[in-house]
């Protein structure tokens with residue numbers, strides 16, 4: 013049983029109780045993904061599995077045999093920040109930084125969701141591809157809580173990253 | 180604004196020094212390196228031009244590290260042999276543990292220790308806030324020392340195991356039996372025997388004149404009651420600590436808002452010297468008043484000692500709700516009497532909150548009423564009932580968060596009754612000097628903030644008529660309120676400045692950064708003070724081995740750091756003076772006649788005479804020049820001046836007439852907080868407070884089962900907080916007038932955002948719907 017995390021193969025744990033998040037944090041010391049609630053309510057643990065975002069606190073590591081996971085540690089190009097990471101810094105899309113990895117991973121994922129036309133709860137017309145708007149971004153990021161209140165900067169950063177029409 | 184001199188002339192605040200400097204040629208150069216030169220003047224407010232976003236918007240220094248996921252938090256340090264902690268919580272509110280069955284847990288896989296009151300090391304009671312100058316604990320309740328249970332959620336056992344999963348499982352195998360005692364777990368019951376409370380060195384009672392008679396005799400009066408529930412900080416990082424005992428030192432990686440005070444408090448519990456505790460917290464995942472000393476710190480350290488293993492203790496989200504205190508509920512009465520022109524003749528702000536026997540924290544919700552408006556007669560009083568619950572504590576803008584809600588809603592109602600615009604009513608009651616202390620304002624331009632806010636928001640003045648209108652299903656309204664938070668500066672701040680041979684400097688101070696941007700702001704202040712480029716300044720913080728006992732609380736840390744840097748700079752000047760070679764014209768000048776700017780030491784009398792700092796550092800034996808000092812006396816706010824920040828908040832609210840859904844599409848807030856040191860960070864701080872206030876107004880509240888005192892919604896799934904879709908783009912601005920009495924000209928910005936929006940939103944809801952909501956949170960059922 014192996015899992016790939018940021019292009020590195022790892023053996024999966026024997027203990028079936030271990031969540032993907034705890035596996036990464038406590039066994040592999042990949043602390044970039046954060047644990048805000050451990051119950052699927054804050055988004056701090058968001059990672060990509062084969063390009064789709066999931067909440068790694070709600071995923072059992074053993075279920076991800078053969079899958080490829082990307083975490084916040086895997087999106088930069090060496091010293092060069094991922095474009096969305098750089099936009100978070102420029103736009104003051106953070107304060108304490110604890111929600112930040114999850115917000116960035118969600119931001120990366122929502123761009124591809126929008127690009128392939130997946131609708132959200134605020135999409136007005138389900139028969140056509142959703143029109144880019146700040147509300148589309150906000151809705152798609154609403155699973156990522158921020159208690160410091162960096163919301164405006166976060167949305168500015170993600171909107172600049174996603175591009176397209178502004179509302 | 181009248182210009183009354185304070186009694187004390189001995190006050191030597193830094194801005195005075197800067198005013199002296201303002202005449203010298205060197206000042207323009209200082210500005211080039213650090214803060215804009217405008218920051219150093221004390222010019223009167225210009226009507227609107229002064230509201231431009233001044234202040235250099237340096238990008239936060241730790242931004243890239245946080246964005247990479249590389250910032251290390253308390254639960255992210257590992258040691259060989261480290262074990263994981265899990266807690267077992269009491270299920271009764273008060274009583275005695277009669278039996279503890281731990282054998283099954285002890286035998287469970289991976290378990291290395293089960294600690295209960297029967298085998299825990301003997302510990303002193305923790306010192307809570309206000310019990311000593313260094314008390315940093317939420318309460319003095321003993322930590323696992325006996326069989327007594329004092330709240331529902333009190334830890335009764337700690338399990339250490341090789342993995343978190345094993346510890347969590349073993350914790351479920353422990354059986355605890357209790358003999359229950361009668362407990363006060365209903366706020367109603369506690370309120371019946373509430374007493375006038377003593378808090379922060381005074382009785383929470385202020386009486387001037389006869390407010391009740393004045394109310395009865397007033398030409399116009401209102402008398403209103405309000406309720407606000409308990410609130411949780413809900414930092415996204417749950418409280419956590421990694422602990423080990425090594426070479427006689429208790430090493431703790433913590434998430435503390437005040438590393439030094441946390442270390443001292445914990446040292447005293449273990450009966451060791453503070454020098455035997457090394458506590459650091461470089462990154463803290465949100466604080467808001469809640470990242471102080473709670474039982475888990477002590478339990479983790481005690482269990483680590485007992486097991487002789489490093490321990491990581493990360494609270495679950497439910498654990499945070501059960502053992503880390505939060506804002507207490509309140510019941511408030513605000514009664515206002517005025518003449519027909521709206522001049523207040525009576526201001527009554529009284530009410531009840533709760534505390535526990537083992538703490539001294541009373542939610543001080545009348546403070547804004549004490550300092551904001553002139554009234555001939557006043558009665559301000561807070562009573563506290565004692566409950567058998569988790570200790571309540573400080574949460575962002577203690578007192579003012581709920582106190583401004585009630586006062587500012589009452590003013591809105593009075594304005595309507597008087598048929599006066601709500602801004603005009605406030606302007607008419609703007610005090611010339613502090614209404615209760617009589618001291619002169621150090622700086623106050625609230626009226627400018629009202630005017631600028633009204634202009635930016637597009638406020639429509641009203642005189643007793645609602646301005647709300649309907650747009651399809653939506654009822655739209657606007658409302659405004661004032662914001663308030665006091666200036667404070669605590670003693671104990673200190674800093675060390677070390678100049679290196681490359682023209683740079685290292686600043687070391689035990690300050691905390693929970694995300695406000697402390698290191699970024701400190702570097703900017705140091706750059707301005709030293710005349711050294713911002714990028715050549717390194718800042719170390721968040722470690723109790725660094726100078727000072729600072730705490731990021733009450734929005735005072737920036738002032739404390741500023742005063743410490745000023746003091747350290749004075750010592751540094753003396754050090755530099757001693758290095759000046761005999762051949763230099765600066766030779767023999769005392770420190771008081773010297774300054775630093777543009778990377779050089781210069782003569783204040785003749786700024787052309789200078790020596791590059793690198794040349795002086797090269798003359799020192801060690802190759803560096805270092806100076807450390809404590810911040811000066813704090814009399815500027817305790818004795819001399821009335822120092823308070825204010826603001827004006829405007830909101831638009833839309834209420835759906837079918838579903839009752841409430842939305843807040845527009846917020847404008849203008850603050851009068853002194854100098855803004857970094858516009859980017861300040862904007863974010865203000866917005867952060869406003870967003871937390873939005874949550875407090877429309878969704879937040881911790882619910883307790885009154886039968887047994889247990890919190891009923893200890894999760895993010897049931898304690899609602901604002902999400903992205905709830906939060907509009909928030910327009911913030913500031914008067915940016917330096918406070919001549921504050922060490923950096925800045926009065927603090929972390930908490931005032933929390934004050935004002937609740938009333939502005941409630942007032943807008945009234946404007947939209949004609950319904951007055953006086954209980955928080957205002958959820959849709961209140962408007963159906």
Ligand code: FES
Nearest residue numbers: 050052054055069
């Ligand atoms: S930690 Fe996974 S959603 Fe909160």
Ligand code: FES
Nearest residue numbers: 107111158159160
């Ligand atoms: S930056 Fe602190 S929780 Fe979002």
